[in-house]
Amino acid sequence: MKKTVPDLLEMKRNGKRVSMLTCYDYSTARIIDGAGIDTILVGDSLGMTMQGYANTLPVTMDEMVIYARSVVRGTEKTFVIADMPFMSYQASVEQAVLNAGRLIKETGAQAVKLEGGAGVREHIRAIVGSGIPVCAHIGMTPQSCNIMGGFKVQGKDEINAERIIGDAFAVQEAGAFMCVLECVPPKLAALITGKVNMVTIGIGAGAGCDGQVLVYQDMLQMSGDFKPKFSKHFANIGTAMGEAFTKYNMEVKSGTFPEESHSFVKSDCSDKFYAAMNDKYR
Ligand code: KIV
Numbered sequence: 001m002k003k004t005v006p007d008l009l010e011m012k013r014n015g016k017r018v019s020m021l022t023c024y025d026y027s028t029a030r031i032i033d034g035a036g037i038d039t040i041l042v043g044d045s046l047g048m049t050m051q052g053y054a055n056t057l058p059v060t061m062d063e064m065v066i067y068a069r070s071v072v073r074g075t076e077k078t079f080v081i082a083d084m085p086f087m088s089y090q091a092s093v094e095q096a097v098l099n100a101g102r103l104i105k106e107t108g109a110q111a112v113k114l115e116g117g118a119g120v121r122e123h124i125r126a127i128v129g130s131g132i133p134v135c136a137h138i139g140m141t142p143q144s145c146n147i148m149g150g151f152k153v154q155g156k157d158e159i160n161a162e163r164i165i166g167d168a169f170a171v172q173e174a175g176a177f178m179c180v181l182e183c184v185p186p187k188l189a190a191l192i193t194g195k196v197n198m199v200t201i202g203i204g205a206g207a208g209c210d211g212q213v214l215v216y217q218d219m220l221q222m223s224g225d226f227k228p229k230f231s232k233h234f235a236n237i238g239t240a241m242g243e244a245f246t247k248y249n250m251e252v253k254s255g256t257f258p259e260e261s262h263s264f265v266k267s268d269c270s271d272k273f274y275a276a277m278n279d280k281y282r
Pocket of ligand 1: 022041042043044045046083137180182203213215
């Protein structure tokens, strides 16, 4: 049985922490699901991790649908949230509802995520009003990187900290059941978490949130030496993959792979047949 919105809200009420990882493909989704992770975010971070862009802005709705659909097929229990990409909701409330609906209908995801606080209150209200659960995203919002001057910690001074508190109340009032708090001081994230009924998910926001999210390539060290301050290397899969690819390359070139055990040796063709074929096709 898949986890549900009520299950996640109950975890918050009971003080149980919620785990979340990003994911963008079927086979990784199966591994994450098998590991018992509560929620997957098919983040528009795929623009950087899967497509090699410098930021998330180029990601399209069509791309989100393809990635999210593959992830949903790989999950049995894990709750899946699909991210709304840049310019799929900002222009109007109507556009937001239609694109949120498309993500749910065409991917099977259970909720959508969109960035912004008080400014997207009406968009959230309308999406939730259509029956679609919304995860909000406040603090450092990567789709606004050109306004923020890059990926910078938010809410460090009192005016901005209070603005972010206001954003949290605004998205909750509009109906969001969950809210990502990205790159804000831990005290601010803990204060918000204690004041709202939504499930707060931190990334670079300290341990005082209801749950945590990491980008899986960062935590598996698949991004070379790149490690955001807030991430942690839980394994070195990047090096393990590099070593395996190097070994494969060497074995193909030296002829040691494949061995007989990797081949389909059984056949109804006789040695006489192969000898005849050899003569025929000189
Ligand atoms: O797109 C994404 O993966 C995200 C998370 C980092 C929160 O928004």
